[in-house]
Amino acid sequence: MASLILLTLKKTMQSFNPPIRTLMGPGPSDVHPRILSAMARPTIGHLDPAFVGMMDETKEGLKYIFQTENELTMPVSAPGSAGMETCFANLVEPGDKVVVCINGVFGMRMKENITRMGGEAIVVEDAWGDAVSTDKVEQALIENPDAKILAFVHAETSTGAQSDAKALCKIAHAFDCITIVDAVTSLAGSELRVDEWEIDAIYSGTQKCLSAMPGISPVSFNERALTKVKNRKTPVTSWFLDLNLVMGYWGKGAKRTYHHTAPVNTLYGLHESLVMISEEGLENSWARHQKNHEELKSGLEAMGINFLVNEADRLPQLNTVFIPEGVDDAAVRATLLNDYNLEIGAGLGAYAGKVWRIGLMGHSSRKENITLCLSALKNILG
Amino acid sequence: MASLILLTLKKTMQSFNPPIRTLMGPGPSDVHPRILSAMARPTIGHLDPAFVGMMDETKEGLKYIFQTENELTMPVSAPGSAGMETCFANLVEPGDKVVVCINGVFGMRMKENITRMGGEAIVVEDAWGDAVSTDKVEQALIENPDAKILAFVHAETSTGAQSDAKALCKIAHAFDCITIVDAVTSLAGSELRVDEWEIDAIYSGTQKCLSAMPGISPVSFNERALTKVKNRKTPVTSWFLDLNLVMGYWGKGAKRTYHHTAPVNTLYGLHESLVMISEEGLENSWARHQKNHEELKSGLEAMGINFLVNEADRLPQLNTVFIPEGVDDAAVRATLLNDYNLEIGAGLGAYAGKVWRIGLMGHSSRKENITLCLSALKNILG
Numbered sequence: 108m109a110s111l112i113l114l115t116l117k118k119t120m121q122s123f124n125p126p127i128r129t130l131m132g133p134g135p136s137d138v139h140p141r142i143l144s145a146m147a148r149p150t151i152g153h154l155d156p157a158f159v160g161m162m163d164e165t166k167e168g169l170k171y172i173f174q175t176e177n178e179l180t181m182p183v184s185a186p187g188s189a190g191m192e193t194c195f196a197n198l199v200e201p202g203d204k205v206v207v208c209i210n211g212v213f214g215m216r217m218k219e220n221i222t223r224m225g226g227e228a229i230v231v232e233d234a235w236g237d238a239v240s241t242d243k244v245e246q247a248l249i250e251n252p253d254a255k256i257l258a259f260v261h262a263e264t265s266t267g268a269q270s271d272a273k274a275l276c277k278i279a280h281a282f283d284c285i286t287i288v289d290a291v292t293s294l295a296g297s298e299l300r301v302d303e304w305e306i307d308a309i310y311s312g313t314q315k316c317l318s319a320m321p322g323i324s325p326v327s328f329n330e331r332a333l334t335k336v337k338n339r340k341t342p343v344t345s346w347f348l349d350l351n352l353v354m355g356y357w358g359k360g361a362k363r364t365y366h367h368t369a370p371v372n373t374l375y376g377l378h379e380s381l382v383m384i385s386e387e388g389l390e391n392s393w394a395r396h397q398k399n400h401e402e403l404k405s406g407l408e409a410m411g412i413n414f415l416v417n418e419a420d421r422l423p424q425l426n427t428v429f430i431p432e433g434v435d436d437a438a439v440r441a442t443l444l445n446d447y448n449l450e451i452g453a454g455l456g457a458y459a460g461k462v463w464r465i466g467l468m469g470h471s472s473r474k475e476n477i478t479l480c481l482s483a484l485k486n487i488l489g
Numbered sequence: 490m491a492s493l494i495l496l497t498l499k500k501t502m503q504s505f506n507p508p509i510r511t512l513m514g515p516g517p518s519d520v521h522p523r524i525l526s527a528m529a530r531p532t533i534g535h536l537d538p539a540f541v542g543m544m545d546e547t548k549e550g551l552k553y554i555f556q557t558e559n560e561l562t563m564p565v566s567a568p569g570s571a572g573m574e575t576c577f578a579n580l581v582e583p584g585d586k587v588v589v590c591i592n593g594v595f596g597m598r599m600k601e602n603i604t605r606m607g608g609e610a611i612v613v614e615d616a617w618g619d620a621v622s623t624d625k626v627e628q629a630l631i632e633n634p635d636a637k638i639l640a641f642v643h644a645e646t647s648t649g650a651q652s653d654a655k656a657l658c659k660i661a662h663a664f665d666c667i668t669i670v671d672a673v674t675s676l677a678g679s680e681l682r683v684d685e686w687e688i689d690a691i692y693s694g695t696q697k698c699l700s701a702m703p704g705i706s707p708v709s710f711n712e713r714a715l716t717k718v719k720n721r722k723t724p725v726t727s728w729f730l731d732l733n734l735v736m737g738y739w740g741k742g743a744k745r746t747y748h749h750t751a752p753v754n755t756l757y758g759l760h761e762s763l764v765m766i767s768e769e770g771l772e773n774s775w776a777r778h779q780k781n782h783e784e785l786k787s788g789l790e791a792m793g794i795n796f797l798v799n800e801a802d803r804l805p806q807l808n809t810v811f812i813p814e815g816v817d818d819a820a821v822r823a824t825l826l827n828d829y830n831l832e833i834g835a836g837l838g839a840y841a842g843k844v845w846r847i848g849l850m851g852h853s854s855r856k857e858n859i860t861l862c863l864s865a866l867k868n869i870l871g
Contacts, residue, residue: 111685113772116553120764122523123543123757125533135753138532141504146754147529150520150702151507152832161505171498184704185567188749189729196727216728223726303493314750320532322566322704322752344605344726345578346598347571365837367570368696370704371517372528373755375505382502390495450534455747 128444129471131480132452133264133425134292135314135321136468138376142319145379146372153369161378162357162369168381172294172317172389173309173327175301180327181357182313182377183348184370187291190310190324192220193348194287197328197336198256198308201225205256206247206284208232208239208275212265212455213289217258224344229254235263235458236427238420239270241278248282255335257284262293264315265455267427267464268416269297273304280305285332291315294325295384296396296424296468307332313373316396316424318469319380322373380469396423399472403465406481410488415462424472426465427454431488436460439487447483510826511853513862514834515646515807516674517696517703518850520758524701527761528754535751543760544739544751550763554676554699554771555691555709557683562709563739564695564759565730566752569673572692572706574602575730576669579710579718580638580690583607587638588629588666590614590621590657594647594837595671599640606726611636617645617840618809620802621652623660630664637717639666644675646697647837649809649846650798651679655686662687667714673697676707677766678778678806678850689714695755698778698806700851701762704755762851778805781854785847788863792870797844806854808847809836813870818842821869829865 130137151158170180183190195217199205203226207218210233221228229251231243239259248254257279261272272288279286285307293299296316301309308328314321328336328350336343336350343349347367355364384392400423404414407428415427430436436453440463443449452464465480512519533540552562565572577599581587585608589600592615603610611633613625621641630636639661643654654670661668667689675681678698683691690710696703710718710732718725718732725731729749737746766774782805786796789810797809812818818835822845825831834846847862 111682114553114556114558114684116549116767118546118549120546120550120760120767122527122764123530123546123760125530125543125757126537126539127531128533128537130532130534132534134750135532135534138754143529143531143754145504147525148505148507149509149525150512150517150696151510152512152514152517153703155508155510155826155832157508161507164500164502164505167498167500168502171496174496176496185571185729186749186752189567189571192727192729219728223724223728300493302496312750314532320752320754321535321750322755342605345574346601346605347567347574367568368516368694368703370568370702370752370755372520372525372702372758373704373752375507376754378502378505382504385498385502444537450537 127448129449129476129479131466131471131476132450133464133466134312134468136318136466136471138320139318139383139470141383142376142379146320146376148375150371153371154363154365158371159363165374165378165381168385169325172381172384173301174299174303175327177301177327177329179333179354182374183324183326184367185324186322187310187312187324189348190312190326191216191289193326194308194310195220195224196343196345196348197350198287198332199224199226200339200341203256204229204251204254205258206231206244206251206254208244208259210237210239210268211235211260211263213260213263235456236266236268236415238268239275241271241274244275245278248278248284254282254284256287258287260289262290262422264292264425266415267422267425268420269422272306276305285335292422292425295389295392297422298393301327313377316469317380319376320373323370323377396467396472399467399477400426403467403477406477410485424466424468426467427462428465429462434488442487443483447479449479449483509830511831511858511861513848513853513858514832515846515848516694516850518700518848518853520702521700521765521852523765524758524761528702528758530757532753535753536745536747540753541745547756547760547763550767551707554763554766555683556681556685557709559683559709559711561715561736564756565706565708566749567706568704569692569694569706571730572694572708573598573671575708576690576692577602577606578725578727578730579732580669580714581606581608582721582723585638586611586633586636587640588613588626588633588636590626590641592619592621592650593617593642593645595642595645617838618648618650618797620650621657623653623656626657627660630660630666636664636666638669640669642671644672644804646674646807648797649804649807650802651804654688658687667717674804674807677771677774679804680775683709695759698851699762701758702755705752705759778849778854781849781859782808785849785859788859792867806848806850808849809844810847811844816870824869825865831861831865
């Protein structure tokens with residue numbers, strides 16, 4: 108080896124010490140110190156009996172917050188986008204007709220997933236900021252009796268709009284369609300009842316109302332969805348996301364089959380966040396998000412700042428508001444970040460530069476954060 | 490909400506406090522306390538300028554340990570299996586003929602990836618425990634002049650065999666094939682020179698010789714590989730792993746385009762592990778793994794325990810040895826785990842029950858671990 112030249116670093120690396128921020132954007136939200144501390148516990152093997160016990164508890168905790176008894180309820184070892192892809196990669200077969208509702212960025216991403224899996228996307232469009240129209244969905248299903256799946260976003264992170272998941276699932280089932288639901292931003296922050304609403308496949312993220320670190324994606328599939336997976340005519344293109352294999356790893360009772368190496372420490376964090384939600388109580392968590400939303404809303408409205416989404420369809424954990432006329436979006440967000448260490452979110456797509464997205468998610472949904480945010484905005488906007 | 494029934498947890502959840510193990514299996518290896526502590530630093534937004542700066546440093550650190558100047562060198566936000574899939578999903582198009590070398594579990598997984606992407610796999614087989622035969626590969630490429638890719642495992646985690654990546658890449662290029670190389674277990678533990686050996690696409694993991702937590706997968710693509718990605722006739726099936734999109738997120742200089750939410754805290758851990766390797770020096774890390782392997786080997790051979798892999802092809806960081814005749818595999822591993830908190834790895838496939846895999850990777854590659862392992866084995870085997 109000695110005779111060969113070693114490429115060297117151009118600049119000496121130093122440990123990274125992040126600034127201490129208050130995270131009130133669309134996610135990640137502030138991670139509670141209990142969860143950060145859980146992440147730092149010593150790594151153990153992913154086949155260690157102690158780890159396997161923790162996996163079982165994690166599944167139970169996820170079933171609780173999803174409000175489901177689905178046996179296949181588990182965290183995918185990758186971010187929310189991979190949770191989305193797990194649903195589409197397993198459920199959409201080439202040629203499948205899928206009705207997909209687009210009222211923001213994540214509906215568009217769903218469509219992209221459908222097309223890449225070889226499915227045919229029938230798009231139901233609503234304005235950004237509106238909830239998905241149940242009437243339009245019904246019409247699309249009438250016009251496409253051969254559709255097999257209805258896909259929609261429960262909580263649109265790009266706009267803060269909430270759709271009626273229960274009603275949409277009911278319509279889908281009347282037309283013999285299974286449902287794929289994006290609950291990345293709603294899980295644990297607002298009412299969500301997978302079994303009662305008869306959601307067939309659902310995915311979420313950990314970095315929003317669970318206040319855990321980004322990087323894994325809880326999913327849940329019921330028997331109706333699993334039957335479609337098991338009866339596929341073509342194999343799932345993704346080996347990594349193939350539920351037929353992943354189930355062997357996360358399945359209960361039987362000896363676990365090695366599939367991939369689980370993100371051990373990240374799962375410690377998720378487990379701790381589930382412990383914390385179980386201590387608070389799921390309904391109390393929903394109620395806290397609602398109460399804090401109302402307080403923020405009063406303060407913003409008193410400043411003459413208006414919401415994008417109608418009150419009835421508004422997500423309490425993600426407040427999308429119009430930037431007051433004449434105000435420089437980027438300058439305000441930079442001042443919040445640099446002078447107050449406060450992060451709020453920018454608008455996306457057509458709303459870039461026009462709205463702010465103020466998150467009150469998980470541990471970030473606290474009275475002191477509301478006060479900080481309102482006061483800082485008042486100071487800056489004068 | 491009040492009128493509805495809430496599904497409750499069957500058992501109260503408690504914080505999970507893992508046992509303190511010494512990890513000498515095939516990975517994860519012991520995570521250094523500096524890295525655990527880095528993971529627990531406060532989460533910041535994944536578009537925060539401070540975070541973006543850390544991403545750039547992480548890329549530089551990865552280029553150093555891969556020994557490459559490839560601009561596309563970055564961590565995929567998911568485990569090593571997803572790093573593998575990133576290579577195959579982007580580089581294999583339906584109908585592509587791919588020569589794949591199988592001498593253990595991970596070569597088999599490569600083949601599975603090829604088939605699922607619609608490629609045609611031409612298999613070159615070698616016995617488990619042997620290195621990939623350069624002669625057989627050359628023969629396969631002569632017989633398949635239309636092959637486009639050669640895929641092989643540099644360091645087979647299932648057996649501890651190391652193949653001659655430099656020679657295999659040279660042969661591949663003589664036949665105008667690009668190469669996909671699995672370096673999950675070799676990266677930072679034994680010599681690996683991406684640019685000098687002309688490896689076109691490579692993936693690795695963080696939970697082996699980097700001693701970081703499992704969950705992300707460093708990859709590197711050179712221009713030759715990227716040209717194939719950019720000239721694809723069909724879109725990459727996976728939205729999550731599509732490099733055309735991921736590059737916009739991890740690209741340098743230009744404004745980053747949101748793709749997915751990066752696993753912020755896990756990346757803190759990877760960054761710290763890169764700082765530590767830069768402090769030690771990459772060649773010193775290779776040399777440490779070699780030296781410790783020799784010490785373990787002497788001890789094991791003194792006990793009459795033999796290696797599966799020929800000395801010339803042996804990975805210093807993964808020691809696969811035959812279980813002495815008459816010894817109960819599972820009982821010994823359970824005693825090591827329960828009485829000594831020491832994890833070693835079981836055999837896979839045909840070698841299940843026949844071999845142990847003793848890892849000396851990253852922070853686990855230490856004199857005290859060798860002493861513990863040898864002494865505990867002596868006590869148990871009598």
